[in-house]
Amino acid sequence: AKVLFKTPFAGKLLVTVERNQVLEHHYLETDNKSAEFTFSLGDEHLPNAYVTATLIRPLDNSNLPLTVAHGFASVKVEEEDTKIPVEIVAVEKSRSKTKQKIKIKTARNAQVTVAVVDEGILQIKNFQTPDIHGFFYQKRALEVNSHDLYPFLFPELSLASTSSVGGDGYDLEKRINPLSNGRVNLVAYWSGQIETGLSGEAEFEVDIPQFSGDLRIMAVAYKDNAFGSNNKNMKVADPIVISTALPRFLSPTDEVIVPVNISNTEKTAANVTASIAISGKLSAVSQVAQRLSIAPEKEARTYFTIKAAEAMGNGSVVVTVNNGKEKFVEKTELTVRPAASLLKASQSGVIAGGSTATIDLRGNDFIPSTVTSRIVVSRSPMVQYAKALDYLLGYPHGCIEQTISKAFPQLYFGELAKTIAPKTYLVKAGESDFNPTFNVQAAIQKVESMQLPNGAVSYWPASTEESAWGTAYATHFLLEAQRAGFEVNASALGRMLDYLTTKAGTAATEYDYVYNETGGYTQLRIASRTTMYSLYTLALGGKANRASMNYYKQNQQLLTLDTRYLLAAAYKQIGDERSYKALLPADYVPPVGARGLGGSFASPIRNLALTVNTLIETDPNNLQIPRLARRLSEAMASSSYLNTQEAAFSFLALGKLAKKNANSTATAKMTINGKGYQFDGKELIISTNSPLRGLGAASGKGSVYWFAQTEGISATGTYTEEDAGLRVRKQFFNRFGQPISTFRQNDLVVVKISLSSTDGSPVENVVVTDLLPASFEIENPRLTEPRDMPWIQAPTVPDHFDIRDDRISYYTTATSEPKTFYYMVRVITKGTFTLGPVSADAMYSGDFRSYSGGGKVKVD
Missing domain, CATH: 2.60.40.690 (Alpha-macroglobulin, receptor-binding domain)
Structure with missing residues (x-):
């Protein structure tokens, strides 16, 4: 390679050939502000190398202020032996529902992969055929920094410069249709890795489905350090092409007029008979067969009418066109989805040894084909809250609060969650059972992925707005997960703790609302619950903010009953027994307040649950714990609805207590829908496709807990405005x-x-x-x-x-x-x-x- 240098002045030129290191260097003398340099190219220069030059001006009497100049340029290097020719042999036109062999001709003993994809899919993101050679031999950056010592030799001039690298400088289950089908069949095939062998050829067979359009065949090949790629298109069209315009779904009793376009792609006229066949939750209303005459390379349209049944489910619409020589068929799957959401009814209870209980979940107008019922029987007192845990685990939203709330309880009741929530809300690929361990680890990874540069986490994925409470909640979750043996990114956790330290360092207040005697709300100015929770979490993580804790200790008029417990527990965590005892209330009598729907999500039940959880973690032998746990259990039982914060913290608190108990020997005989079952201590799950009705009788020491649920879709589709x-x-x-x-x-x-x-x-x-x-x-x-x-x-x-x-x-x-x-x-x-x-x-x-x-x- 020959390089020409144009210089601003005469002098000595230091020339190097570099990329990730200095490959060679030379000194040249410049004359007439130019110089020439020749060097040999080899494999070490692939795919490009950089020639850099540093020009040094002799110290003379010139008035030119420059004493040094720099420059660099990239030299592209190509080697023909790194390119493999790839030829694709395939028909240019094919019919649908046929098999086609694709032959790839390339180098001997090369590795080949073939992809056949609908052009419509590729056009969504303007996907280009991979240039594998261009990828592996793309231009590489200069990875050497150049410096000179002129600032030290001539400090009075301060004109030296530094060259640097080129470049730009140093991302709802309950709110979606519960029914689905396989209507959308994407045409996308991949061969996997194929070896060409000594012949230099490889074959891949494609089973083309019901399809009309263009397919792109893409092939890439490699052998050692050589690469190649190519593409070819295959047009798929039948003599008669059918296009049925159906909606993506129907609701019960919907009646739809279905237009069917029939295209004649041949150069002769076609006399055809079009017929429709209906199955599943659909029926035909109009004439099912019609005759049409279609001109050459033209299309005609006919209409059919179909109606959805009253039941939910899938149906299929099959349109057949007979041109006298052969039949052409198009099949479309269609879902009849509910016009209203899925409804649930549930009951739970306890059967003490020697007593009986009746279970009855009839009386709903659910469509029989949609009914699913389940009853769980256990010695664990937590099973009576299965309704709330099942609902919590199935919450459909992907925000930071619900992501953590779904996973937090599973740190302590993995087996219970596995028993009462067998539906796979989140399952690792290849596993068929509910997997609490995987769910917790997946939640940890999602929390870490939602972290912002300042250490906080966002409330929604891909959002840039920080959530203060969400960050405190996430930090608490990661700390307990780490203690439970889960892998947590130490850097991410550390940055969250740093964020909370900064956030909690500022005195913040908010307004609390409690019911007054007149039935309205009284507004109270209190210390921010987010700040108090952050102080507790920091203490739990070994990074207590003592200054902020002391400020609120001196301003106890800002503390509510639940935040006094939090601050007391924070002092207990750092070993300050005196402050802990001074702040700890003698009893917890929660005020009646409104649920918080944002911010810190405060509510009487959530605040009590957080208090119990805090005491159990900080002072497990505190005599208040049994009393407060009983109050929490009663509050949960009397509440018709628990939000995710209430459910998550309640399960954390009561679950930690439940792990220490369970010496029950109770057994039970259950009669459900006329069939007998025996409960011998191991969790019993009974599933049926009809509403539940039954009787349970317990014996032995202790009690048996049960939870029953029936779900379905209303047969009438009615709702109350x-x-x-x-x-x-x-x-x-x-x-x-x-x-x-x-x-x-x-x-x-x-x-x-x-x-x-x-x-x-x-x-x-x-x-x-x-x-x-x-x-x-x-x-x-x-x-x-x-x-x-x-x-x-x-x-x-x-x-x-x-x-x-x-x-x-x-x-x-x-x-x-x-x-x-x-x-x-x-x-x-x-x-x-x-x-x-x-x-x-x-x-x-x-x-x-x-x-x-x-x-x-x-x-x-």
């Missing part, structure tokens, strides 16, 4: 902002969702879910004042939203001022359809809810 703390409404508009109530196929409809709180107070963590009719298809869920719709004013930006085929969910805070969300739908199918209600509820309180706007929709 109500506004309890929230008000949500749905309206339809055309693109000009005019309200509409009738719909025609291909209409573009703007859906407006309005949300507000009914009493004027803010309600945090509200989920708004709008169920669509089967005739609608979401077109633009992020609609925000487009140019041709100026009537849309100030749409609300949600904190988070989730889009599905049949529904859209928004996550936000409701206030007295209505919030509005807009999205567009396209009316795609004619017929009569069920319009699901729009619902709003607070994730952490069942007291706040609203349901509105269901009915029927007819599309002409």
Whole structure:
């Protein structure tokens, strides 16, 4: 390689050839502000090397202020032997439902992989065929820094410079359709690794399914240090191509007019018979066979009418076209999904030795085919809270609070969770059982992935907004997980503790609300519960913030009953017995307050549960523990609803106590739906597909605990319209902002969702879910004042939203001022359809809810 240097002045030139190290160096004399250098290229220079130059000017009487100059350039190096030619031999056109052999010709004894993928899939992200040679032989960065000593030799000039490397400098189970099918069959095949052998050829056979379109065949090959790749397209088309326009789902009793497009790809006319066959939860309403005449290379359309049954489930629509010579078939799977959410009914109780109990969960209007019932019998007193734990483990949202709340209890009741929650909410690949150990480790990894640069964690994945309470909660979880033997990233945990130290160093207050005698709320200024929880967590982690602890110790008027326990426990953790005893209340008499729906998520039950958990961890022999645990158990039993914070901390506290007990020898005979079962001490699980009714009789020392649950979907699809703390409404508009109530196929409809709180107070963590009719298809869920719709004013930006085929969910805070969300739908199918209600509820309180706007929709 020959290199030409152009220099700003004459002098001595130090030339190096570098990349990750200095490969060679030379000195040249420059004359007439230029120099030339030649060096030999070898394998060590692949795929590129850098030639650097440092020019030194002799110290003379020149007025030029420069004494040194630098420069570098990359030299691209190629070796033909590193490239492997790859040839793909395959037919250019194929019919569907056939097998095609693809032959790859390349170097002998090379390793080859072949991928065959629908071009439609590849176009979603403009996927390019991999250039494997370009990847392994791409330009590498210069990894050598150059320095000179001129600042030390001539400090009065201070003109030396440093060259540096080039470059830019140093990322809902209960709120989704519970039914699914295999309707969407993606065409994407991969061969795995194939060896060409001595012939230099390899074959891969593809079974092309029901498909019409373009397939891209991509092949990559390598041998030693040589690489190659290529691609080729294969067009898949039949003489007769069928395209059935069905919606993605139906609801019970929906009636849909199905257009079927039939394309004749041949150069002669075709006289065909089109017929439809229905199975599963569907039935045909119109004529099932029709005759058509289609011109060459043209298409024709015919219509069929089908209806969904009253039951939920899957069905199939098979369209067959016979042109007299052969039959062409297209099969489409279609789900009949519920028009309302899945409903549950449950009971729990205890049977003391020598007594009996009746279990009865009938009386619901569930569709028989959707009913699933289960009863769990155990000696563990925790099984009476299985309803709450099962609900907790199945919470559908992916925020930091619920991620931790689902995993935290499993640190201490893995086996109980495995017994009462056999449904695999989160299962490691290859395992079929509920796996609490894996769930905890997965939660740890998710928590660590949500950490921000300042050490805090965000509330939602991919969000950049820190959550102070979420960080304290996450730190507490990681500390207990680490103590339980789970692997925790020490750096991530350390940064969380540092963040809490900084956050807790600032005195912060908030307002608490408790019921007064008139039935209203009294507002109290208190120390921030997030700060107090952070101080306890810091002490638990060995990094107590003594200064902040002393501040609140001197300002006890800011402390509530539960935060006094937290601060006392923090002192106990650092060995300050005197402060612990001075702060610890003599008894815990919780005030009656409202649930907190955000911030620290405070509530009477959560605060009591956190207090019990804190005492058990800090002072396990404290005489208050049995009394407070009994109060907590009673509070849980009397509450019709536990949010995730209440459930998580309650299970932590009571679970740690339960592990120390369980000397029961009680057994029981159970008669469920006429069949007998024997409980001998090991957890007994009985499952059935009908509503539960039975009798249990216990004997022996101790008691037997049971939990029963029946779930299903309402046969009528009815719901009660109500506004309890929230008000949500749905309206339809055309693109000009005019309200509409009738719909025609291909209409573009703007859906407006309005949300507000009914009493004027803010309600945090509200989920708004709008169920669509089967005739609608979401077109633009992020609609925000487009140019041709100026009537849309100030749409609300949600904190988070989730889009599905049949529904859209928004996550936000409701206030007295209505919030509005807009999205567009396209009316795609004619017929009569069920319009699901729009619902709003607070994730952490069942007291706040609203349901509105269901009915029927007819599309002409």
